[in-house]
Amino acid sequence: xxxxxxxxxxxxxxxxxxxxxxxxxxxxxxxxxxxxxxxxxxxxxxxxxxxxxxxxxxxxxxxxxxxxxxxxxxxxxxxxxxxxxxxxxxxxxxxxxxxxxxxxxxxxxxxxxxxxxxxxxxxxxxxxxxxxxxxxxxxxxxxxxxxxxxxxxxxxxxxxxxxxxxxxxxxxxxxxxxxxxxxxxxxxxxxxxxxxxxxxxxxxxxxxxxxxxxxxxxxxxxxxxxxxxxxxxxxxxxxxxxxxxxxxxxxxxxxxxxxxxxxxxxxxxxxxxxxxxxxxxxxxxxxxxxxxxxxxxxxxxxxxxxxxxxxxxxxxxxxxxxxxxxxxxxxxxxxxxxxxxxxxxxxxxxxxxxxxxxxxxxxxxxxxxxxxxxxxxxxxxxxxx
Amino acid sequence: xxxxxxxxxxxxxxxxxxxxxxxxxxxxxxxxxxxxxxxxxxxxxxxxxxxxxxxxxxxxxxxxxxxxxxxxxxxxxxxxxxxxxxxxxxxxxxxxxxxxxxxxxxxxxxxxxxxxxxxxxxxxxxxxxxxxxxxxxxxxxxxxxxxxxxxxxxxxxxxxxxxxxxxxxxxxxxxxxxxxxxxxxxxxxxxxxxxxxxxxxxxxxxxxxxxxxxxxxxxxxxxxxxxxxxxxxxxxxxxxxxxxxxxxxxxxxxxxxxxxxxxxxxxxxxxxxxxxxxxxxxxxxxxxxxxxxxxxxxxxxxxxxxxxxxxxxxxxxxxxxxxxxxxxxxxxxxxxxxxxxxxxxxxx
Ligand code: SF4
Numbered sequence: 001x002x003x004x005x006x007x008x009x010x011x012x013x014x015x016x017x018x019x020x021x022x023x024x025x026x027x028x029x030x031x032x033x034x035x036x037x038x039x040x041x042x043x044x045x046x047x048x049x050x051x052x053x054x055x056x057x058x059x060x061x062x063x064x065x066x067x068x069x070x071x072x073x074x075x076x077x078x079x080x081x082x083x084x085x086x087x088x089x090x091x092x093x094x095x096x097x098x099x100x101x102x103x104x105x106x107x108x109x110x111x112x113x114x115x116x117x118x119x120x121x122x123x124x125x126x127x128x129x130x131x132x133x134x135x136x137x138x139x140x141x142x143x144x145x146x147x148x149x150x151x152x153x154x155x156x157x158x159x160x161x162x163x164x165x166x167x168x169x170x171x172x173x174x175x176x177x178x179x180x181x182x183x184x185x186x187x188x189x190x191x192x193x194x195x196x197x198x199x200x201x202x203x204x205x206x207x208x209x210x211x212x213x214x215x216x217x218x219x220x221x222x223x224x225x226x227x228x229x230x231x232x233x234x235x236x237x238x239x240x241x242x243x244x245x246x247x248x249x250x251x252x253x254x255x256x257x258x259x260x261x262x263x264x265x266x267x268x269x270x271x272x273x274x275x276x277x278x279x280x281x282x283x284x285x286x287x288x289x290x291x292x293x294x295x296x297x298x299x300x301x302x303x304x305x306x307x308x309x310x311x312x313x314x315x316x317x318x319x320x321x322x323x324x325x326x327x328x329x330x331x332x333x334x335x336x337x338x339x340x341x342x343x344x345x346x347x348x349x350x351x352x353x354x355x356x357x358x359x360x361x362x363x364x365x366x367x368x369x370x371x372x373x374x375x376x377x378x379x380x381x382x383x384x385x
Numbered sequence: 386x387x388x389x390x391x392x393x394x395x396x397x398x399x400x401x402x403x404x405x406x407x408x409x410x411x412x413x414x415x416x417x418x419x420x421x422x423x424x425x426x427x428x429x430x431x432x433x434x435x436x437x438x439x440x441x442x443x444x445x446x447x448x449x450x451x452x453x454x455x456x457x458x459x460x461x462x463x464x465x466x467x468x469x470x471x472x473x474x475x476x477x478x479x480x481x482x483x484x485x486x487x488x489x490x491x492x493x494x495x496x497x498x499x500x501x502x503x504x505x506x507x508x509x510x511x512x513x514x515x516x517x518x519x520x521x522x523x524x525x526x527x528x529x530x531x532x533x534x535x536x537x538x539x540x541x542x543x544x545x546x547x548x549x550x551x552x553x554x555x556x557x558x559x560x561x562x563x564x565x566x567x568x569x570x571x572x573x574x575x576x577x578x579x580x581x582x583x584x585x586x587x588x589x590x591x592x593x594x595x596x597x598x599x600x601x602x603x604x605x606x607x608x609x610x611x612x613x614x615x616x617x618x619x620x621x622x623x624x625x626x627x628x629x630x631x632x633x634x635x636x637x638x639x640x641x642x643x644x645x646x647x648x649x650x651x652x653x654x655x656x657x658x659x660x661x662x663x664x665x666x667x668x669x670x671x672x673x674x675x676x677x678x679x680x681x682x683x684x685x686x687x688x689x690x691x692x693x694x695x696x697x698x699x700x701x702x703x704x705x706x707x708x709x710x711x712x713x714x715x716x717x718x719x720x721x722x723x724x725x726x727x728x729x730x731x732x733x
Contacts, residue, residue, distance in 0.1 A: 010642075010714040017716070047717020231715055368719040371708045 008231060016235045017051035023242050029055040032241050033331050034199040035178060037064030037359025038229040044368035046231040056238065059331040060361035062177055062286060063201060065142040067329060067353045067360050070285045071099035072317040073170055077139050078103060080168070080310055081113035087131065088115045088168075089124035090139040093357040098350055100317045121153035128157070128165040137306045141170040145203040147295065148268040151275040154297075154304055168306040169296055172282065174204045175212050176293030180284075181330055182220040195331070197241035199234065200226040202256045207272075209264030213252045221250045228256040275301060285319070285353065286329030323352035328361050335365040342370060395419040400499040407493070407527025417525055420503050421489075424510035429486075429521035437521040439486060444548055449476040450541040458505065458535050460576045462590030465538055466505035468667060470512035470520070471595045472618065473540040478597040479614045479670065481552045481604055482544035487513060490524040490539040497535055505536065516595040518542070544597075549609055556612040557633035561701040562679035566599065566670045566686055567592070567694040568645040569622050573664035574653045589649050594668030599691045603672065606685040610675040617671055623662040623721045625671050626709045636704025639721065641714045643698045663724045673701060 024030060034040055040060045043049060049058065062068050074097055081088040088105075095106045095117060109115040114134070118124050121138055128136035140150045150167060157165040182195065200213055205226045217224045223244035227237035237255045244250065254260055275298060282294030297305040306312060319325065322340050327333035335341050335354070345351035347363050354362035365372075395415055405412040422430045429437035453469040463471075470487065477484040489509065493502065513520050520540075571592040578587045596616065603611065613633075617625040622644070630637050646661050654661045668691060674682050679697060686692030699711075709721040 008714075010716070013715045045719060046715050047711075047713045047719040048715065050717035051715060235715075367722050371706065371710055371718075371720055 013051065013232055013235050016232070016239055020051075020056065020235070020239050020242055021053050023239065023246060024053050024055060025246060026055065029057065030196050030242060030245055031057050031059055031194050032197045032199060032238060033059040033061045033181070033195050034227075034234075035061040035063040035174070036199070036201045036204075036229070037067070037357065037361070037364070038202070039063070039199050039227065039234055040361055040364045041359050042229055042231050042234050044364040047368075048231060048235055049369070049372075051235060052238065056242065059195065060328065060334075060364075061181065061198075061331055062284070062329040063143070063174070064354075064357050064359040064361075065146070065172065066093045066097060066357040067325065068172065068177070068284045068286065069094075069097070069141055069170055069353070070283045070317070071097070071319060071353075072283065072314045074099040074105065075103075075317050076312050076314045077168060078105060078108045078113065080137060080306065080312055081105070081108055081115050082111075083310070085135045086114065086310075087127060087134045087136045088113065088139055089118045089127060089136060090115065091119075091141070092117050094139065094141065096350060096356050097353045098320070100315070121149045122156070125153055125156055125160070125162065125165060128162045129160065132164055134164060136165050137168055137310075138165070139168050139170070143172060143174050143201065143204050144207045144272075147171045147272050147276065148207060148265075151271045154275050154301060155271075157304060163303075166304050166306040166309050167297060168312070169276070171276065171295040172284065173293050173295070174201055174208075175216060176290050177284065177287060178213070178216055180287050180290050180293075182216060182222060195222060196245050197223040197225070199237050199241070200224045200252070202226060202228045202233070202260065205254075205256065205260040205264065207264050207268045209262050210252050210254045210260060211262050212264070217250050217252045223250045223253070225253045226256050226260055228259070274298075283314075286326035320351050325352040325354045325362075328354055335362040336370075336373065338362070342366060395499060397499050397503050402493050402495055402497040402499065402502065402527055404495055404527055404529070407525060413525060417523075420499070420506045421491075421523060421525070424503070424506035425489075425513065425520045425523075426510065427519045427521065429519065435522075437486070439521070441485070442545060445546045446543055447477055447480045447482040447546060448541065448543045449473060450539065451476060452537060452539040454534065454537050455576065456534060457576070457579050458501070460579050460591055462572075462575050463593035463667075464505055464508050465536065466507075466509035467512040468593055469538040469540045470509050470516065470518070471593050471667060473542040474516055474518055474595040474597055475616045475667075475670070477542050477544035478595075478600040479552070479616055480544070480546060481550045481600065481611065481614065482546040483601065484516070484518045484542055484544040484597050487518055487520045487540055487542045488522045489520050490526075492526050492528060492533050492537040492539075494528055494533040494535055495530040502536065505538075512595065516597065518595075518597075547604065550604060551609070552611060552613045554613050554615070554629060554632040555634070557629055557635050557673045557701045558612065559635055559701050559703040560676050561612055561635075561673045562676050562697055563626075563637060563639060563699040563701065564672050564674065564679065564683060564686065564695060564697050565617075565622065565644065566596070566672075566692045567668075568647050568650065569617065569666055569669065570646060570650040570654060570661040570664035572667040573621065574650050576665075577657065578653065587649055587653055589647065589653065592666055592668035594691055596668065596670055596691060599686065599689045600670070602685050602689050603682060607674055607678045607682045610678040611682070612673040612675065614670050614672045617666045617669055619665050620723060621661070621663040621665055622671065623660070623709070624723050626721060627707075627723050629671070629673065630701075630704075630707040630709050633701070634705075634707060635701040636707060637699060637701055637709045638712070639699030639709070640712045643696050645694045645696050662721055676700070
């Protein structure tokens with residue numbers, strides 16, 4: 001399998017693991033956060049934790065778009081979908097996220113809402129085209145990677161003159177989230193966590209380039225390695241982080257050179273800039289409201305903006321108080337620290353969003369790693385303020 | 386002078402199922418005789434009773450039933466008919482039993498082409514003849530258009546277990562060897578490759594096969610040191626291993642590198658974002674055997690055409706959590722779980 005086997009070469013992985021073991025300073029510990037759920041998944045799926053020395057700890061980050069969407073936004077989408085003229089199109093993972101009053105998009109659908117699962121933005125355009133009497137709303141979520149396709153969908157909708165198509169934008173920006181985590185702004189409530197380095201997002205970087213993270217590495221003295229999602233990518237990127245820490249440097253390095261450049265894709269960035277503008281503030285699950293951390297449609301496209309067109313309101317909804325997703329998304333707690341983990345919360349009956357998507361930290365740990373149980377990981381970094 | 390009503394012939398080339406084919410009258414009779422009896426041909430069916438009588442030797446019997454709702458109906462390496470025969474024979478064989486007879490029930494959708502029904506019945510007839518397990522009774526129902534997906538088949542079967550053999554799913558013990566009879570995922574990938582919305586090019590054909598011959602050879606050499614056997618159909622190897630672990634209250638530890646997977650199957654799974662461990666098989670079995678018999682059993686399996694790629698993939702261990710764990714090729718370990726969330730529908 002060309003382009004896959006190369007990144008799954010077990011011998012090479014073991015070799016890199018040996019290099020990591022030789023490189024680490026036994027007198028110190030290394031705490032690296034993987035920002036993306038894709039990395040979390042790869043680490044769990046391939047058992048990479050077992051290849052790392054005990055003093056190298058991986059911390060799961062917030063990088064799953066489903067996990068960081070606050071439930072108020074899903075409540076708003078459900079309220080919209082319950083209107084008889086609306087067809088809401090969404091990606092599969094979102095369907096099962098538990099939100100207020102024990103509801104979810106899946107439950108709303110069984111209660112009569114017209115909610116359809118799509119695999120791409122273009123599927124929702126096709127529905128709008130085929131059913132001109134329905135108001136088709138695309139529930140758009142994701143980081144920088146999924147924003148260009150949403151922008152393109154809007155361009156096609158205009159070109160095809162589809163007046164019954166609109167977008168509920170929930171696109172969020174990675175650098176803002178990384179900044180918030182590195183700032184530890186709400187350490188008082190969630191505890192403090194030491195991060196010695198960060199595995200940066202690969203797919204996001206194909207769009208915005210590595211440059212977008214340089215100021216963060218600089219400002220927070222934190223090495224960042226933009227890492228691909230194959231197991232070899234991940235383990236090699238960890239070696240790169242260890243080396244930076246040992247050398248006392250903190251720069252952005254690009255491990256994923258086969259797809260990522262310094263500047264990213266100018267075309268995609270142009271497409272996004274044409275359609276979207278920064279929101280003043282946006283609520284993230286687990287991270288709270290962050291300024292300039294999300295994208296809304298530009299005013300000139302107001303008639304394609306579902307929030308304006310249908311006067312949507314986002315209720316201030318509370319998460320299940322026992323669910324620790326917020327702390328887990330910041331890396332201050334591990335899934336097994338949650339009292340509900342593996343008791344009432346499993347992939348079969350998720351209580352929080354982290355247990356829904358396969359890239360959610362709780363789901364990845366439950367599906368692939370729950371034999372490790374609580375307490376195997378080093379607790380030294382987790383101090384409650 | 387008596388006049389026999391003249392019937393129009395069954396148009397096997399262009400005809401379609403209509404509601405009269407299920408009404409129990411002349412058209413039903415014509416359909417059953419013209420397609421099913423012709424394809425399955427045997428003395429029991431020719432006797433045209435509502436049931437079939439047969440003699441059995443002494444011993445314990447097994448009985449099983451299963452329904453087949455595969456989509457698409459025809460796939461590389463088989464169709465819903467051969468699947469229904471092999472699947473039920475295998476369910477009997479997994480009990481260590483020798484299958485004797487099958488029944489077949491059909492639920493057919495109005496409008497279904499007779500030519501396709503004929504192809505399905507022919508495949509069933511061929512599969513049952515080849516396996517030496519006749520279909521001796523059956524039933525046909527027709528439902529209105531839109532109420533079924535072409536055709537559903539339900540097959541039951543009975544068989545006899547040789548004295549002294551008692552395979553139970555709670556029989557695995559720590560230390561037992563876990564053996565699989567060949568490469569995994571072939572059936573699921575073959576079926577998916579023909580899905581309308583997934584159409585991709587692959588030469589993979591379904592592994593759909595009747596395993597009772599292989600099982601007979603295994604029972605002969607390892608007898609009651611075989612703890613249990615399962616065929617990893619829907620849910621794949623992962624589901625079967627979890628079922629075994631839970632039923633027997635043991636953990637299972639398997640080795641990723643030892644599990645046979647064809648490179649084309651691995652590539653297709655990669656493309657579709659699937660784990661081959663969750664993908665369906667229709668001609669493979671998993672056996673747990675006392676460790677001292679593992680080598681002998683492997684040898685006899687490998688000598689059989691349906692077990693040529695048999696491999697020892699792991700062992701059972703004491704574990705109150707009943708986890709199935711896998712040593713990954715990277716040297717790490719992870720849980721092998723049942724599939725959570727979205728299942729690809731109806732591949733067996
Ligand atoms: S285990 Fe469930 S309830 Fe607990 S943090 Fe994870 S998703 Fe939330």
